Amino acid sequence: MEIRFEEAKQLKEKPDQKNLGFGKYMTDYMFVMDWTVKDGWKDARITPYAPLSLDPACVTLHYAQETFEGMKAYRTKEGKIQLFRPQMNAERMIRSNERLCMPAFPVDMFVQAVKELVKVEREWVPSEEGTSLYIRPFMFATENALGVHMATSYKFMVICCPVGAYYAEGINPVKILVENELVRAVLGGTGFTKCGGNYAGSILGQVKAEKMGCAQALWLDGVHRKYVEEVGTMNIMFKIDGEIYTAPIEGTVLAGVTRDSILHILKDWGYKIHETHLAIDDLMKAGHDGSLEEAFGTGTAAVISPVGELVYQDDAVKVNDFKIGKLTQKLYDYLTGIQWGNVEDKYGWTMDIDS
Numbered sequence: 001m002e003i004r005f006e007e008a009k010q011l012k013e014k015p016d017q018k019n020l021g022f023g024k025y026m027t028d029y030m031f032v033m034d035w036t037v038k039d040g041w042k043d044a045r046i047t048p049y050a051p052l053s054l055d056p057a058c059v060t061l062h063y064a065q066e067t068f069e070g071m072k073a074y075r076t077k078e079g080k081i082q083l084f085r086p087q088m089n090a091e092r093m094i095r096s097n098e099r100l101c102m103p104a105f106p107v108d109m110f111v112q113a114v115k116e117l118v119k120v121e122r123e124w125v126p127s128e129e130g131t132s133l134y135i136r137p138f139m140f141a142t143e144n145a146l147g148v149h150m151a152t153s154y155k156f157m158v159i160c161c162p163v164g165a166y167y168a169e170g171i172n173p174v175k176i177l178v179e180n181e182l183v184r185a186v187l188g189g190t191g192f193t194k195c196g197g198n199y200a201g202s203i204l205g206q207v208k209a210e211k212m213g214c215a216q217a218l219w220l221d222g223v224h225r226k227y228v229e230e231v232g233t234m235n236i237m238f239k240i241d242g243e244i245y246t247a248p249i250e251g252t253v254l255a256g257v258t259r260d261s262i263l264h265i266l267k268d269w270g271y272k273i274h275e276t277h278l279a280i281d282d283l284m285k286a287g288h289d290g291s292l293e294e295a296f297g298t299g300t301a302a303v304i305s306p307v308g309e310l311v312y313q314d315d316a317v318k319v320n321d322f323k324i325g326k327l328t329q330k331l332y333d334y335l336t337g338i339q340w341g342n343v344e345d346k347y348g349w350t351m352d353i354d355s
Helices: 059-063 086-099 107-120 196-200 203-211 257-268 280-289 326-339
Strands: 029-036 040-048 066-068 071-075 081-084 132-141 153-163 174-179 216-220 228-231 234-240 243-246 273-275 292-299 303-312 315-318 350-352
Touching: 029 107, 040 107, 059 132, 066 086, 066 196, 081 107, 081 326, 086 107, 086 132, 086 257, 107 132, 107 153, 174 203, 203 216, 234 257, 234 280, 243 257, 257 273, 257 292, 257 303, 257 326, 280 292, 280 303, 280 315, 292 326, 303 326
Parallel strands: 174 216, 174 303, 243 273
Antiparallel strands: 029 040, 029 153, 066 132, 071 081, 071 132, 081 350, 132 153, 216 228, 228 234, 234 243, 234 292, 292 303, 303 315
């Protein structure tokens, strides 16, 4: 794939690495490529970051035919910049696109687009401890016509922003509200995809959680409202009597890259893994009798977010006395160690952007 480069007339001033927040400062450039029924994928380019011009009848504005991914680039102590399992993000986007009747963006082109953009933006990859360059590939329909149908044209783009911690709490435990009225996903729906509609539909649960002093909402299954699925924008895992429990990937839960990585590590460490339907009543019971030893969310943005308390209806349980668990801390240190190049990557998960 040949990528055309358009140089910016003026570059932006880079923000203070100690106060990055999350998603606030966009870099100088973006990757763009177009697809049409007639020509397929064409005109790959890296251009100066700028607003988009959309027709008011653009089908995405009316029918939400769009998907996205989230990934990061990390700067090692030696100054090398590396990605983490970008092929998995590419493969997941293909699955999301298939469900939403959108054209596949090939894995090799996806990885090349991300690598080339990060190369151009290498000075934006921060070096402060705990920071990284967040990368947002996304795709949306660009056809201008009202009426629900598979569009005839699409745009694939990648933008970047240097980031610090996703949650203000950082790696400190958070309080979680178990949402038992609203639902996030059902079998046969789009719960396994990374599309904006899933997130828009979850905002009300998030607002409800925040009103009750919680950081996130834990979603139950959409049929029985009984089994634990995801928390906010993350997968979630529980350590009960020394064993690990997490929801299965069956069509309602996102197949998280961090989730998959953590499960690989846990299996190597000898933990018994249960990818199963865990009833919320059983989880709360485990919290009360002390067998619930640790709980944590997993995702690209926060990596690992320990859970310190679960609130369900009129009940609440503290997890590990609202302190980060030993296993949670060990997993965070080990996985981020691989990502930042401080721990040997025996899995071959990292990719040097210059390789």
